[in-house]
Ligand SMILES: NC(=O)c1ccc[n+]([C@@H]2O[C@H](COP(=O)([O-])OP(=O)(O)OC[C@H]3O[C@@H](n4cnc5c(N)ncnc54)[C@H](O)[C@@H]3O)[C@@H](O)[C@H]2O)c1
Ligand SMILES: CC(C)[C@H](C(=O)O)[C@@H](O)C(=O)O
């Protein structure tokens with residue numbers, strides 16, 4: 432192999448529900464890469480979310496934090512479940528676990544690439560997309576400096592506030608412009624600047640950053656309109672940059688456009704090489720523990736880990752080719768089987784590993 436071998440420490444936080452099932456397949460795929468290319472990947476498991484609450488009484492135990500700090504990258508499954516979702520913030524798998532981790536690690540740039548992997552099969556006729564959603568992930572409505580729920584004079588009320596500093600908007604805008612500049616040079620900034628002060632600031636800062644990227648064509652859309660335009664003209668979008676909650680919602684919409692949440696990976700990055708990689712989907716309690724979950728999003732997140740944190744672009748592309756080939760060959764989990772025969776989570780992982788071994792063998796021969 433013409434590649435330099437890499438030693439790489441990967442923290443694995445499989446989490447709850449389908450998290451452990453899909454993460455297991457992603458780890459197998461990374462092991463196949465390590466063996467095939469002569470790299471040494473060390474996998475160390477930690478607890479995050481509901482499983483951590485059960486075992487340690489907190490969704491983000493100190494040991495998990497130490498593991499994060501001593502890893503080169505993190506592979507995460509999914510967190511949450513009905514039994515924990517209404518617990519208060521610091522005991523909540525989402526807020527006190529995953530979101531706290533993203534924030535503590537300053538992983539502000541959440542990349543969610545929605546690529547058509549099943550041509551001609553989108554629920555939206557003619558949709559053939561390569562959309563990169565850039566979600567701001569450490570501020571905005573999710574991390575309100577003011578949030579509360581009170582009963583005063585017999586009236587119950589609750590509030591969250593969307594808060595951004597100009598610097599928080601600027602750094603995510605720069606990431607989005609750089610990515611757009613390297614792709615088709617089209618960027619859509621999504622806000623609600625006709626109503627929200629935080630969105631007015633967002634738009635002003637994006638316009639200011641645009642001056643440094645004259646090669647990028649910038650459009651602004653209000654989030655409600657964007658949600659509709661994505662359905663009407665999905666193929667027109669390239670890079671989208673948006674606020675935390677808007678990005679959460681629009682990324683699930685993009686998953687719908689490409690056919691399943693089980694196909695959408697993500698990377699959460701900051702300015703160094705460290706990153707957290709996870710499928711966009713959640714714990715999917717409706718299918719958990721039944722070998723039904725599609726592990727493609729988790730496997731593609733592992734490819735993103737190799738690309739962004741390990742700087743192993745060729746290896747990342749091998750995984751992406753393997754997943755595409757398996758899907759194109761008609762080996763599908765139930766969510767994308769379109770009524771045809773379906774394999775399980777493990778069966779899909781087996782097929783990707785076999786395809787990947789074939790790809791690696793063909794590279795070795797060439
Ligand atoms: N990143 C995360 O960890 C994350 C993301 C979203 C939701 N959640 C949590 O997950 C739990 C369930 O939330 P939800 O039902 O709103 O969202 P969800 O993403 O878990 O599931 C939504 C729908 O998509 C399907 N789905 C999800 N992943 C799939 C996969 N890999 N293969 C096939 N189908 C898949 C599910 O079966 C379900 O019908 C909640 O506790 C929520 O807080 C966690
Ligand atoms: C689990 C939840 C807190 C999380 C989010 O809202 O960020 C998820 O929906 C996601 O899209 O990663």
Ligand SMILES: [Mg+2]
Nearest residue numbers: 679680683711
């Ligand atoms: Mg989400």
